[in-house]
Amino acid sequence: MKNLSTSTFDWFIQSWLCLIDFATDRCEPCKSLEKTLSKxxxxxxxxxxWKVDSWNExxxxxxxxxxxxPTVLIFKDWKEVERIVWEKKSDHYxxxxxxxxxxVAKQDVDDNPLYDISNL
Numbered sequence: 001m002k003n004l005s006t007s008t009f010d011w012f013i014q015s016w017l018c019l020i021d022f023a024t025d026r027c028e029p030c031k032s033l034e035k036t037l038s039k040x041x042x043x044x045x046x047x048x049x050w051k052v053d054s055w056n057e058x059x060x061x062x063x064x065x066x067x068x069x070p071t072v073l074i075f076k077d078w079k080e081v082e083r084i085v086w087e088k089k090s091d092h093y094x095x096x097x098x099x100x101x102x103x104v105a106k107q108d109v110d111d112n113p114l115y116d117i118s119n120l
Contacts, residue, residue: 001037004050006059013075017101018048019093022064022071024055029086030070036090037072040097047097074100 004012004020012018021037023030034051041049052060054069064073064080074082074096082096 001034001041001049001051004052006057009060012048012050014078016048018050018075019097020073021051022054022066022069023051024069027069033070036093040094044097047101076100
């Protein structure tokens with residue numbers, strides 16, 4: 001995952017489906033989530049997955065009202081379409097991405113082994 005800064009943030013959310021991970025290096029759940037998102041990044045090549053270093057990007061933290069870590073925002077066409085706060089189930093992230101990007105109907109994700117990231 002690549003890091004985003006305040007100066008590059010708006011450019012990256014303009015037209016693609018983007019998943020932005022607001023995290024800190026000192027947060028254990030954030031570290032665990034980063035591993036999960038790296039696996040998802042391998043599966044979903046046309047979804048941009050980025051990280052915001054929350055200690056150094058206070059303007060973004062304020063702008064998007066981030067109150068706990070990890071918080072993941074999903075953007076599509078400049079708009080925040082979903083906010084996931086400290087979700088432990090890795091499948092939830094993949095389901096949200098596939099649903100938002102119209103890969104498959106959301107109910108089909110649960111039963112499809114193609115979307116099982118536990119073996120990655």
